[in-house]
Amino acid sequence: MMDAVIPPFERFYCEHREEVFGLLVRRLGRERAEDAFQETFLRALRAYAALRHGRHLRAWVLTIARNVAVDSYRREPPAVELQEPVEVPRRPAYAELEHLTDDLPPTERAAVVLRYAYDLPYAAIAAALGSSEEAARQAASSGVRRLRKKEPA
Amino acid sequence: MKIPATLDDRFRAAAEREGLVDVAYDVAESPLGDLLVALTDRGLCRIAYRPDEALDELAAGFGARVLRIPRRTDRVRRELDEYFAGRRREFDLETDLSPVPAFHRRVLGELARVPFGEVTTYGALAAKVGKPTAARAIGGAMNRNPIPIVLPCHRVVGANGRLVGYAGGLDRKEQLLRLEGVAL
Numbered sequence: 001m002m003d004a005v006i007p008p009f010e011r012f013y014c015e016h017r018e019e020v021f022g023l024l025v026r027r028l029g030r031e032r033a034e035d036a037f038q039e040t041f042l043r044a045l046r047a048y049a050a051l052r053h054g055r056h057l058r059a060w061v062l063t064i065a066r067n068v069a070v071d072s073y074r075r076e077p078p079a080v081e082l083q084e085p086v087e088v089p090r091r092p093a094y095a096e097l098e099h100l101t102d103d104l105p106p107t108e109r110a111a112v113v114l115r116y117a118y119d120l121p122y123a124a125i126a127a128a129l130g131s132s133e134e135a136a137r138q139a140a141s142s143g144v145r146r147l148r149k150k151e152p153a
Numbered sequence: 154m155k156i157p158a159t160l161d162d163r164f165r166a167a168a169e170r171e172g173l174v175d176v177a178y179d180v181a182e183s184p185l186g187d188l189l190v191a192l193t194d195r196g197l198c199r200i201a202y203r204p205d206e207a208l209d210e211l212a213a214g215f216g217a218r219v220l221r222i223p224r225r226t227d228r229v230r231r232e233l234d235e236y237f238a239g240r241r242r243e244f245d246l247e248t249d250l251s252p253v254p255a256f257h258r259r260v261l262g263e264l265a266r267v268p269f270g271e272v273t274t275y276g277a278l279a280a281k282v283g284k285p286t287a288a289r290a291i292g293g294a295m296n297r298n299p300i301p302i303v304l305p306c307h308r309v310v311g312a313n314g315r316l317v318g319y320a321g322g323l324d325r326k327e328q329l330l331r332l333e334g335v336a337l
Contacts, residue, residue, distance in 0.1 A: 005209075006212070006217045007209075007212070007217070008208040008209060008211065008212040008217060008219035009174075009217060009218045009219055009220050010178075010208060010219050010220050010221055011208065013220070017156055017161075018154055018155060018156060021154050021155075021156045021160075022154035025154055034157075034160050034163075037156065037160060037164070038160070038163060038164045038167055041164055041168075042164070042167060042168065042171065042173070045168055045171075045173045045174075045218060045220075046171075046173060048217055048218050049175075049216060049217065049218060051217070
């Protein structure tokens with residue numbers, strides 16, 4: 001299956017860099033977006049060797065970008081007026097599990113979706129979240145526990 | 154949204170600085186057309202006449218973290234420029250042939266000793282590696298030589314002196330031999 005092959009990083013980077021930059025500019029403003037852009041692709045590169053297949057890479061890198069934006073926003077909310085507030089992100093990547101995971105905290109939601117909808121290894125999820133592998137594992141499992149509690153008995 | 158060139162450069166430099174790259178490459182102009190030049194931490198691992206196709210092969214051989222980092226290729230490009238300008242007869246470069254099968258690696262090691270401006274034959278090279286009847290296998294090793302020009306498979310010709318074959322095309326082989334002053 002061709003799409004399962006992990007592409008050379010250069011191709012992955014060239015395919016997604018403009019969309020990632022656009023997202024970050026909308027969320028953080030032009031100036032802050034530059035640092036966030038570099039951080040996003042460094043996180044992706046750190047986890048790249050741990051990927052097991054090449055599917056859903058767009059969803060993965062956009063998730064990384066959103067998390068980098070959230071981290072940056074938490075450190076210091078941008079002074080400029082934003083086109084797209086960080087608190088209500090668009091989440092095309094989550095579409096399939098959105099209705100289930102909507103109420104989870106952002107980190108748990110990202111971990112659950114990346115793990116169970118996109119079948120990514122924890123090393124890749126950890127890179128997306130900017131956390132350790134163990135923290136990614138815990139976020140996914142506490143997300144799943146939270147979802148189970150919500151299920152009607 | 155189009156990204157500024159400085160931002161692109163900064164990311165590539167940071168990736169290299171953090172040691173996150175399996176293969177660094179760039180595409181260089183040459184009298185033979187565009188050449189992809191690629192290196193790992195161990196040395197030069199690929200020169201390719203068809204840059205687009207080479208990326209997937211590099212990812213399969215050395216790891217998927219393949220990234221264009223022009224600065225890393227400076228030294229190789231300089232030596233190639235000198236060679237094409239007629240100012241260099243030998244390359245002084247480390248190589249990384251780790252994905253190459255052992256027998257082919259031995260053949261390439263022998264090939265590296267064929268000097269500038271001279272030619273040898275597939276049969277002679279076969280004899281050198283102790284397999285005098287394996288001329289055809291030698292042809293296979295030449296055909297899959299990952300570092301043409303630097304590992305001079307263009308200096309290997311048929312027993313009758315004809316050029317026979319070259320993965321980069323016979324016209325390139327002829328051009329390289331003429332550059333080295335070999336009478337064809």
